[in-house]
Amino acid sequence: MIIRDLSCGYPRARVIEGLSLPPLPPGSITTILGPNAAGKTSLLKAIAGQIETEGRIMLGDEDLTRLTAAARSGRVGYMPQTAIGRIGLTVLDCVMTALARTGDAPLDQRAMQVLDRFGVADLANRPMRVLSGGQRQAVSLAVAVARNPVILLLDEPTSALDLARRHLILGHIRALADEGHIVLLVLHDLAFAAQWSDRIAVLGRGRLEAFGTPEDVLTPEILRRVWRIDARVERCSRGSLQIITDGAML
Numbered sequence: 001m002i003i004r005d006l007s008c009g010y011p012r013a014r015v016i017e018g019l020s021l022p023p024l025p026p027g028s029i030t031t032i033l034g035p036n037a038a039g040k041t042s043l044l045k046a047i048a049g050q051i052e053t054e055g056r057i058m059l060g061d062e063d064l065t066r067l068t069a070a071a072r073s074g075r076v077g078y079m080p081q082t083a084i085g086r087i088g089l090t091v092l093d094c095v096m097t098a099l100a101r102t103g104d105a106p107l108d109q110r111a112m113q114v115l116d117r118f119g120v121a122d123l124a125n126r127p128m129r130v131l132s133g134g135q136r137q138a139v140s141l142a143v144a145v146a147r148n149p150v151i152l153l154l155d156e157p158t159s160a161l162d163l164a165r166r167h168l169i170l171g172h173i174r175a176l177a178d179e180g181h182i183v184l185l186v187l188h189d190l191a192f193a194a195q196w197s198d199r200i201a202v203l204g205r206g207r208l209e210a211f212g213t214p215e216d217v218l219t220p221e222i223l224r225r226v227w228r229i230d231a232r233v234e235r236c237s238r239g240s241l242q243i244i245t246d247g248a249m250l
């Protein structure tokens with residue numbers, strides 16, 4: 001996927017102006033980092049076709065911005081920051097609704113396979129409204145992935161999960177990338193981003209502040225400039241980056 005000169009926003013607020021990114025290849029995880037209100041969610045919504053957008057979003061020869069909503073939703077799976085809304089439905093209904101547009105049959109078997117993949121098959125017949133925040137987040141991920149879209153946009157997919165489940169779900173997300181999906185994540189946890197991302201795009205006030213590997217991007221200079229925090233960055237013995245601020249490990 002190639003994003004060129006993308007501008008987007010809301011009726012009274014332009015959020016991103018003329019953003020271009022290096023190509024995001026199949027098989028990769030790119031994480032968007034940045035302070036609150038930098039425009040991370042807006043960028044995902046623009047790619048998903050949910051807000052007013054100018055510029056080009058190329059997938060091969062296709063410009064996503066020129067596709068119909070139905071064609072675009074076959075190529076892009078979007079997991080929103082707040083868990084999916086269809087709160088009156090059961091978990092299984094939610095996934096089947098997402099699958100219904102594909103015409104794949106039998107839907108219930110496919111839906112159960114997807115739920116099983118993310119470890120929530122036992123929740124299939126429970127109403128969404130009774131789920132815990134973490135359970136709802138795992139189901140939201142299953143819904144985004146259900147139709148097997150090539151692009152996966154996942155907005156803070158682990159924010160409600162305990163530490164073990166965070167690693168579990170990020171492992172699933174890595175497996176999805178290994179299967180050839182183009183994964184775009186929004187995370188706030190810099191250490192998780194360092195551990196799980198191939199590339200990181202840093203946004204600040206709707207502009208690209210940095211793009212590169214975790215080592216390129218998570219530097220004291222960029223942390224100071226974009227997040228306004230003083231930090232040291234160290235590589236621990238097992239290779240992962242540690243970001244140390246005020247003596248606290250992030």
Ligand SMILES: Nc1ncnc2c1ncn2[C@@H]1O[C@H](COP(=O)(O)OP(=O)(O)OP(=O)(O)O)[C@@H](O)[C@H]1O
Pocket residue numbers: 010011012013015034035036037038039040041042043
């Ligand atoms: N529906 C909306 N209408 C008008 N302005 C909006 C709307 N949604 C978001 N914004 C504004 O767009 C800007 C970017 O918001 P966005 O949600 O993209 O930021 P973010 O980087 O994802 O933030 P956070 O880390 O806090 O989730 C903010 O100033 C926000 O107030």
